[in-house]
Every structure is written in C-alpha cells, then in structure tokens.
Amino acid sequence: MSQDLSKSPMVGVVMGSKSDWETMRHASELLTELGIAHESRVVSAHRTPDRLFEYGREAEGRGLELIIAGAGGAAHLPGMLAAITILPVLGVPVESKTLKGVDSLLSIVQMPRGIPVGTLAIGASGAANAALLAAAILARKYPAVREALATFRKTQTDAVGESPT
Numbered sequence: 001m002s003q004d005l006s007k008s009p010m011v012g013v014v015m016g017s018k019s020d021w022e023t024m025r026h027a028s029e030l031l032t033e034l035g036i037a038h039e040s041r042v043v044s045a046h047r048t049p050d051r052l053f054e055y056g057r058e059a060e061g062r063g064l065e066l067i068i069a070g071a072g073g074a075a076h077l078p079g080m081l082a083a084i085t086i087l088p089v090l091g092v093p094v095e096s097k098t099l100k101g102v103d104s105l106l107s108i109v110q111m112p113r114g115i116p117v118g119t120l121a122i123g124a125s126g127a128a129n130a131a132l133l134a135a136a137i138l139a140r141k142y143p144a145v146r147e148a149l150a151t152f153r154k155t156q157t158d159a160v161g162e163s164p165t
C-alpha cells in the first residue's frame, strides 16, 4: 500500500538535525509502505527551540495522532515534545559518532515519572520499529492500517526460510 499524499498527516516524524534523516528515513519509508499519511520535519530542541514549542503546541490541533521523534547525543527532542503535547511520543535514539548512540538512548529513555516517551532501539531498526509501533497503535482505530500491518507481518514471516544455507 502506498502513502496517500492527499490525506492530512496522522504521524509527525521529527528529527533534531538533517543528519538524522539517514536514520529516520527508515520510519518514513515504512509509514509510506503501510499507507500512513505523515510528515517529516527537522526540529532541533537546542538550535530551534521556538520551532520545537510551536510544533509541539500545534501538533494535536493540526490532526496529528502520534509523533515519532529521533535525535542523537544530548537527545532532548522527544522528551521536550512529550512535555508540550498530550499526543503519544515515540523516541528513536540516533547513533552518535562518539558514544555510538548510548548517550542518545539514555537521554531519551530516562524520562521523569509523569512524562513518558516510548523509547525504541538505537538506529535504523529503532526508526523502523517506531513506524511499526505507530501502525499498531493506529490500527486500533483504522482498519486499513490494521490490514496493512497484518500483511507486512505475514510477508515478513513467509520470507524466513527454515534452512540457514
């Protein structure tokens, strides 16, 4: 199923830097494959704080149902968005050069009680899984998303052969 671009976005895919796109594109591509309308934006907690507040404040009113936020290093973007919006926020730790993304992971996952971020694995797998988790959440409300996710899972299962050689 391909993304219907005429629909308004249900999911916001945001990232702290253009350099995060190589990771976050895995979320965007999977959302497209599942037919989930989404938008992709660079929103830096540190370099564009006003953009962060504007995005977080307007997200629900613009019709977004969920945000996937990826950042690396001192990765404050997912947590700050979760603080501003009532929408569910899924956090993707982007692999950093110096600490391999362990810094990103810890700064996203260690939220204080009261403001949760659903944290995924470091890197491309985490980004892809964020899209699949978003689909599983949206599938409760949208039968077409449930069907697309079920098809994805079946195709994945069918592709796993029994022989290792």
Ligand code: RP5
Residues within 6 Å of the ligand: 015, 016, 017, 018, 019, 020, 044, 046, 070, 071, 072, 073, 074, 094
């Ligand atoms: C973070 O700093 C971004 O999320 C990115 O992962 C990291 C490095 O950003 P650049 O220096 O590549 O723009 O804010």
